[in-house]
Amino acid sequence: MTERSTPGLRTATWRTTGWRVAGWLARVGLSVVWIAASVPKLSDPVSFAESIANYQLIPRAWAETPGTIGILANIVPCVELVLAFSLLSGIGKRGAALGSIAMLLVFSGAIAQAMIRGINIDCGCFGAAVDASADSFAILKNVVFLAISMVILLEPTTHPRRNRPSSASPTKNG
Numbered sequence: 303m304t305e306r307s308t309p310g311l312r313t314a315t316w317r318t319t320g321w322r323v324a325g326w327l328a329r330v331g332l333s334v335v336w337i338a339a340s341v342p343k344l345s346d347p348v349s350f351a352e353s354i355a356n357y358q359l360i361p362r363a364w365a366e367t368p369g370t371i372g373i374l375a376n377i378v379p380c381v382e383l384v385l386a387f388s389l390l391s392g393i394g395k396r397g398a399a400l401g402s403i404a405m406l407l408v409f410s411g412a413i414a415q416a417m418i419r420g421i422n423i424d425c426g427c428f429g430a431a432v433d434a435s436a437d438s439f440a441i442l443k444n445v446v447f448l449a450i451s452m453v454i455l456l457e458p459t460t461h462p463r464r465n466r467p468s469s470a471s472p473t474k475n476g
Contacts, residue, residue, distance in 0.1 A: 321458055324453055324457070328453040328454045330389075332386075332389055333385075336382040339427060340379035340383045340386070342430060342431035344376075349429060350375040351374070354374055356424070357423065359415070396454070399454040403448060406447050406448050410441050413437070413440050416436045425437075
């Protein structure tokens, strides 16, 4: 007797394929964003350190301590690069999606507090390469990147070895 393809299986296959394509596009797109954000910051850490200081989030005593903001100015773009390469390679993609979500929430919070306090500054999102204000549009962009991160996080994983019956398991005849 021949087995017939059922519409439910076909739908599930298309749904899985759709998620895989969406996940791949999301990973590549977000990787490009992280790389584009990190490279200018790494090439001009002094300008990025000034952008961080302009948010006035760090206590004055820390900001006046040599190197404190400089450490952040070097760590943030390195983390962005690690996230980008993890997303591109697919290794630890869910962890990278969670890391992206965390970073984007911190960035959005920093922008929101600057807006609330009336601090009119450049967001520093892409270093000195792009002149972008820390405003509601910057938060909106982060919301889009958060949605992309959620697609990556929710992308179903397929493990062919887990779906196949093992050769040692008994088969039922009947």
